[in-house]
Amino acid sequence: MPKRDFLQIPDLTADEIRELLDLARKMKAGKYTKRPLAGKTLGMIFTKSSTRTRVSFEVGTFQLGGHALFLSARDLQLGRGEPIKDTARVLSRYVDGIMIRTFDHADVVELARHASVPVVNGLTDHLHPCQVLADLLTVQECVGGWEGKVAAWVGDGNNVANSWLHAAGVLGFELRLACPEGFEPDREVFDRTKELTTVSIHEDPEEAVQGAHVVNTDVWASMGQEGEAEARKLAFKGFSVDAQLMRHAAPDAIFLHCLPAHRGEEVTDEVIEGAQSRVFDQAENRLHVQKALLVMLME
Numbered sequence: 001m002p003k004r005d006f007l008q009i010p011d012l013t014a015d016e017i018r019e020l021l022d023l024a025r026k027m028k029a030g031k032y033t034k035r036p037l038a039g040k041t042l043g044m045i046f047t048k049s050s051t052r053t054r055v056s057f058e059v060g061t062f063q064l065g066g067h068a069l070f071l072s073a074r075d076l077q078l079g080r081g082e083p084i085k086d087t088a089r090v091l092s093r094y095v096d097g098i099m100i101r102t103f104d105h106a107d108v109v110e111l112a113r114h115a116s117v118p119v120v121n122g123l124t125d126h127l128h129p130c131q132v133l134a135d136l137l138t139v140q141e142c143v144g145g146w147e148g149k150v151a152a153w154v155g156d157g158n159n160v161a162n163s164w165l166h167a168a169g170v171l172g173f174e175l176r177l178a179c180p181e182g183f184e185p186d187r188e189v190f191d192r193t194k195e196l197t198t199v200s201i202h203e204d205p206e207e208a209v210q211g212a213h214v215v216n217t218d219v220w221a222s223m224g225q226e227g228e229a230e231a232r233k234l235a236f237k238g239f240s241v242d243a244q245l246m247r248h249a250a251p252d253a254i255f256l257h258c259l260p261a262h263r264g265e266e267v268t269d270e271v272i273e274g275a276q277s278r279v280f281d282q283a284e285n286r287l288h289v290q291k292a293l294l295v296m297l298m299e
């Protein structure tokens, strides 16, 4: 069987996503005791910071009987200019899977092309597919699935937003995005999604959130955009998820945020700490979905 990578949500079919979430729920319920990664190692390359991704992949690999290696790009020869294609081929001789978090999505594609073991995208500037698998599990648990439901995205059309578009396209639910001009999601991803499901971009957050079952946001300045933080604060004025905005959503809507959050910017303390917030379930679900993913790719 050829090796499989997970670089973006559409690398899985809708049925495979459902199967993966079924397995993740079984794992979360403590009904999965196998150790399919016994004797196996996951190499985890990080060129950006991480709390959730690093810890959930490391703990998840351990729980499946395997070993996870944290590889900071600063310490790897990669950080001194060793080509990605060489790194891919060398690591493939030692490890059974590679997870990578980095800036340029093309680097992850290149790594996957030259690696003979499965490669998992742990976030690029373009996409964050593992996050959205966890978000989907949270949506299943907290609003009973996405069929006939509306999800809203408020704020930056960034990596997480692009992966939400991918999910909407593969699974066929409605996604409305409210983004300031110039901060819309990737045009190509949006246009392709438009052929598959109902998606729209709004200038007014209230319009996007109206009757939505899920209200999702993320930081205004992602990793690598720290220098733009002040300018972005101005551009995103009016795009905070606050209690007033949440009142436009469905009464039982949930609030999601991939974290880390900047309270007082993209979300108020009241909303993230409020009764509709599911952000810590969402963070926990990273562990369960990624364990299911590792079984799917590395067993």
Ligand code: CP
Residues within 6 Å of the ligand: 049, 050, 051, 052, 053, 054, 123, 131, 258, 259, 260
């Ligand atoms: N949500 C997320 O990916 O968190 P980390 O940056 O802490 O990994």
Ligand code: NVA
Residues within 6 Å of the ligand: 123, 128, 158, 159, 160, 218, 219, 221, 222, 223, 258, 259, 260
């Ligand atoms: N959009 C954020 C997500 C962090 C998990 C970033 O890329 O920094």
